[in-house]
Amino acid sequence: MKVSLFITCIGDVVYSSRVGRSVVEVLERAGCEVVFPEKQTCCGQPAFNSGYHKEAKKAAKHFIRTFEHAEAVVAPSGSCAGMVKEYPHLLVDEPSWHDRARKLADKTYEFTQFLVDVLNITDIGAYFPKRVTYHTSCHMTRIMKVTEPPVKLLENVEGITFDTLPYKEQCCGFGGTFSVKMLAISEQMVDDKVKHIVDTKAEVLVGSDLGCLMNIGGRLERLGIDVEVMHIAEVLNQRQETGESVGN
Amino acid sequence: MGIKISNDSFFERVDKGIKNDFMRQAVSSAQDRLEGRKSAITEEMGDWEDWRELSEEIRQHTLENLDYYLNQFAENVAKQGGHVHFAETPEEANEYITNVAKQKNAKKILKAKSMVSEEIGMNEALEKAGCEVIESDLGEWILQLDDHDPPSHIVVPALHKNKEQIRETFHVKRGYEDTAEPERLAKFAREQLRTEFMQADIGITGCNFAVAESGAISLVTNEGNARLATTIPKTTIAVMGMERIVPTWEELDVLVTMLCRSAVGQKLTSYITGLTPSPGGEGDGPEDFHVVIIDNGRSKILGTKYQSALQCIRCAACINVCPVYRHVGGHSYGSIYPGPIGAVLTPLLEGYDDHKELPYASSLCAACTDACPVKIPLHELLIEHRKDIVEKEKLGTFTEKVMMQGFGYGTSHPSFFKMGGKQVPFLMNIVAEGKDGGGIGPGPIKLWTEIRNLPNSKGDTFRKWFKKRKGGARDGNRDDQRER
Numbered sequence: 001m002k003v004s005l006f007i008t009c010i011g012d013v014v015y016s017s018r019v020g021r022s023v024v025e026v027l028e029r030a031g032c033e034v035v036f037p038e039k040q041t042c043c044g045q046p047a048f049n050s051g052y053h054k055e056a057k058k059a060a061k062h063f064i065r066t067f068e069h070a071e072a073v074v075a076p077s078g079s080c081a082g083m084v085k086e087y088p089h090l091l092v093d094e095p096s097w098h099d100r101a102r103k104l105a106d107k108t109y110e111f112t113q114f115l116v117d118v119l120n121i122t123d124i125g126a127y128f129p130k131r132v133t134y135h136t137s138c139h140m141t142r143i144m145k146v147t148e149p150p151v152k153l154l155e156n157v158e159g160i161t162f163d164t165l166p167y168k169e170q171c172c173g174f175g176g177t178f179s180v181k182m183l184a185i186s187e188q189m190v191d192d193k194v195k196h197i198v199d200t201k202a203e204v205l206v207g208s209d210l211g212c213l214m215n216i217g218g219r220l221e222r223l224g225i226d227v228e229v230m231h232i233a234e235v236l237n238q239r240q241e242t243g244e245s246v247g248n
Numbered sequence: 249m250g251i252k253i254s255n256d257s258f259f260e261r262v263d264k265g266i267k268n269d270f271m272r273q274a275v276s277s278a279q280d281r282l283e284g285r286k287s288a289i290t291e292e293m294g295d296w297e298d299w300r301e302l303s304e305e306i307r308q309h310t311l312e313n314l315d316y317y318l319n320q321f322a323e324n325v326a327k328q329g330g331h332v333h334f335a336e337t338p339e340e341a342n343e344y345i346t347n348v349a350k351q352k353n354a355k356k357i358l359k360a361k362s363m364v365s366e367e368i369g370m371n372e373a374l375e376k377a378g379c380e381v382i383e384s385d386l387g388e389w390i391l392q393l394d395d396h397d398p399p400s401h402i403v404v405p406a407l408h409k410n411k412e413q414i415r416e417t418f419h420v421k422r423g424y425e426d427t428a429e430p431e432r433l434a435k436f437a438r439e440q441l442r443t444e445f446m447q448a449d450i451g452i453t454g455c456n457f458a459v460a461e462s463g464a465i466s467l468v469t470n471e472g473n474a475r476l477a478t479t480i481p482k483t484t485i486a487v488m489g490m491e492r493i494v495p496t497w498e499e500l501d502v503l504v505t506m507l508c509r510s511a512v513g514q515k516l517t518s519y520i521t522g523l524t525p526s527p528g529g530e531g532d533g534p535e536d537f538h539v540v541i542i543d544n545g546r547s548k549i550l551g552t553k554y555q556s557a558l559q560c561i562r563c564a565a566c567i568n569v570c571p572v573y574r575h576v577g578g579h580s581y582g583s584i585y586p587g588p589i590g591a592v593l594t595p596l597l598e599g600y601d602d603h604k605e606l607p608y609a610s611s612l613c614a615a616c617t618d619a620c621p622v623k624i625p626l627h628e629l630l631i632e633h634r635k636d637i638v639e640k641e642k643l644g645t646f647t648e649k650v651m652m653q654g655f656g657y658g659t660s661h662p663s664f665f666k667m668g669g670k671q672v673p674f675l676m677n678i679v680a681e682g683k684d685g686g687g688i689g690p691g692p693i694k695l696w697t698e699i700r701n702l703p704n705s706k707g708d709t710f711r712k713w714f715k716k717r718k719g720g721a722r723d724g725n726r727d728d729q730r731e732r
């Protein structure tokens with residue numbers, strides 16, 4: 001299957017190639033051909049959530065133009081994939097765009113959702129002998145309604161010890177602009193999240209949304225707490241042979 | 249009191265809330281308790297989603313035909329000898345209510361819990377008219393004793409107080425000397441309130457739902473105080489928001505089921521009361537029965553994109569799951585309606601002037617939307633508010649506007665975006681804007697790094713890596729070329 005990768009803003013630059021690379025390699029291992037439409041930009045969520053819908057529409061239309069011929073669009077972020085699902089609603093007053101948006105939304109998937117629900121893969125042959133816990137990000141859970149796939153995938157990783165995060169459905173306090181606009185509140189929320197992570201005694205916090213990971217990871221580091229933060233693709237890309245990611 | 253409960257700025261209120269450890273402890277344990285009970289009891293129902301859909305339908309149908317049902321209700325109340333008064337403003341409502349009190353020569357007024365009476369500042373109006381108003385709901389009574397501390401939750405008004413604080417209030421105001429054990433506190437409150445019940449001239453209640461087909465109002469309580477307030481005094485006045493109505497008892501059954509489960513995780517609360525007028529003391533209802541139906545901005549919401557907010561049955565499920573509420577408490581919202589529904593409703597009822605921060609006091613995690621038994625898309629309505637704030641009210645800051653216009657341009661011009669994307673700062677600047685709406689505030693990066701580190705983004709961007717990579721780059725470019 002040919003997959004058009006939407007890497008997302010944070011996936012492109014903030015984590016350099018670290019996450020995107022694992023996404024590509026895991027998808028290839030799953031038998032996909034991965035293409036990267038170079039003209040892609042941002043899904044428009046920052047503008048949309050801030051109420052700048054004119055600007056969000058521009059981003060949405062550009063996204064549609066860039067991806068509408070894809071067989072399937074995959075993003076390593078539930079939130080950004082969720083934004084694409086929002087396009088039909090955003091463009092509801094422009095019938096031709098609305099239609100194109102709907103078709104695109106129907107073939108857009110979050111990374112783990114694509115592996116499990118489309119490719120029917122729950123064991124990717126990964127090996128990761130560490131104690132991990134998983135942060136279920138809000139948009140992935142509540143907007144994409146994807147809850148099972150990441151857990152299934154992680155449970156099938158060889159050597160892994162998986163602990164359920166207490167209060168797993170509580171928001172980490174990222175929320176895009178919320179993380180700085182409402183800094184004081186965001187801080188309390190992320191501190192709660194950190195506390196729950198520490199309570200699990202996990203060595204690694206795994207997530208499927210880079211915004212949340214950037215928030216939680218940044219706070220963990222600031223507080224000097226030694227918990228590694230990884231995107232789920234990075235974990236799934238660990239193999240027994242080397243214990244490291246392969247395919248450089 | 250009115251809707252607005254504080255003159256402090258939003259950020260001052262939040263700061264106070266966050267620093268109040270007692271309150272936060274009380275709020276988080278109450279949230280856990282209420283939410284835990286709710287999950288258990290909704291799971292028991294099995295088909296919770298079907299129930300939510302049915303409830304949404306009922307509420308939508310009622311709002312679409314609100315005129316019809318309100319008229320039917322009013323006619324049926326009148327037929328039974330009761331009185332219905334439509335009040336467009338709080339002033340009109342209070343005038344009517346104080347007039348009834350004057351006619352009855354009422355000195356003492358016994359009140360059951362009613363958010364809408366808080367909304368219109370009814371107590372103050374009655375007190376001005378020379379009446380003494382006694383809250384009979386335990387939570388409300390505590391707040392009343394505590395120098396009219398405003399409610400911080402729509403179902404559990406004194407949720408922000410712990411038992412020691414309540415003991416202290418009882419001690420200072422009423423000479424209570426016993427321990428802070430809840431049973432002792434409740435017993436003391438009961439003794440104090442019983443005397444008041446017997447002497448009251450008028451009972452005033454809210455109204456969970458009016459029933460159009462029979463001209464009845466219904467009350468859902470756990471303490472039984474509403475029953476005393478409506479049976480001991482000969483005159484009852486019910487105040488209701490104009491949207492709080494159902495066509496028949498059948499719909500009432502569904503919504504009360506949803507309300508009790510969503511609000512306190514009970515199948516049914518201890519007392520569900522249906523009330524119709526009984527002039528001449530024939531039946532068991534009040535001899536003199538008045539219903540004041542309050543608009544106060546609601547009819548302006550009908551027919552707009554915010555109409556679904558009127559579906560609300562005031563169960564507080566959205567508040568009980570809200571992570572923002574958990575940390576800042578109810579008073580931070582500056583409104584008698586806190587939490588997600590408060591952030592949606594308050595600006596609709598009172599405008600943005602005093603409440604423009606509320607729609608931003610949410611990470612848009614959508615826990616509220618998921619929890620709402622009548623399926624109000626709360627987080628989407630918050631985004632609609634943000635949209636109106638920047639597009640209609642032009643209240644967005646200059647820097648934000650410039651940044652977002654740049655965003656619109658950048659995201660639709662890939663070469664520009666790529667260039668910008670090379671630097672984390674640029675990205676952070678489109679992801680976020682200054683904090684307090686002031687023109688030159690600290691930049692987003694500075695705010696972000698006040699409490700967190702930025703990830704290490706050294707090395708190639710993904711784009712670059714993909715391009716350099718054998719095979720992948722060719723495919724990517726080919727794909728790209730075809731589109732040009």
Ligand code: SF4
Pocket residue numbers: 510559560561562563564565566567589619620621622623624626
């Ligand atoms: S908005 Fe929904 S969840 Fe919140 S109080 Fe109203 S009915 Fe309950």
